[in-house]
Amino acid sequence: MLAFAGSILLTGCAVGPQSASLFDLGPLHTQGSAATETPLPAISIAEITAPVWLDSQMMFYRLNYDNNQQPRAYATSKWTMAPAQLFLLRLKSRLSQAGGVVVPASDGAVNLPVLRIEADDFSQVFDSAHQSSAHIAMRASLFDGRTLRAQKMFVKQLPAASADAQGGAAALALASDAIINEMAVWLATLPAKK
Structure with a gap:
């Protein structure tokens, strides 16, 4: 009987922790692309910079009703x-889809303005459970060499359909697309380099 109980215990340990659910921003659709009347x-x-706490695969959320100064990560x-890499891939695809020419800054393209983005937040916020x-x-920030041509802050808040990781991921995808569309309009309306 003791051997049987021991084998059940070992079997339970072999199962291990629950595997993580993986999320991205979903497929890129042609509808709702960053279309502007002015050419891009x-x-x-450049690569998007993010704070250390946000520079990982963890999905972060905050509890406004408990302690909104504490970013927490979903366990599974x-x-x-x-997120900065997901946003960058989406941005490049959307701008290209809208007719823009997009080159990675690492390729060292000469005479092209460089768009640098800093991510300050990319999280799900709970106002209640x-x-x-x-x-x-x-x-x-758009730079011509070392000269700052323009800078703008983009902030978006959209409700999630459900109060869980899946709802947060879907809302963050929609918010990303909304910011990317706003960035495309901003880039298209900036004065040309002098």
Whole structure:
């Protein structure tokens, strides 16, 4: 009987922790792309910088009703890559889809303005246990060499359909697309390089 109980215990340990659910921003659709009436300039896009706590695959949330100064991570839900990387891939695809010419800054394209983005927030915020929203804050700076041509802060908050990781991921995808569309309009309306 003791041997049987020991084998059940070992079997339970072999199962191990629950595997993580992986999320990204979903497929890129042609509808709702970053369309502008003014053509987009050709630009280089640098890697997006993010604070250390946000530079990982962890999906973060905050509890406004408990302690909104404490970012927390879902235990069994993660991004497929860091949110800044997901946003960057989406941005490049959307701008290209809208007719823009996009070159990675690492390729060293000469005479192209460089778009640098800093991610300040990319998280799900709970106002109660049953109500949450996506929060994204990005600061975009367009440089000509070392000269700052323009800078703008983009902030978006959208409600999540459900108060869980899946609802947060979907709302963050919609908020990302909304910010990317706003960035495209901003880039298209900037004065040309003098």
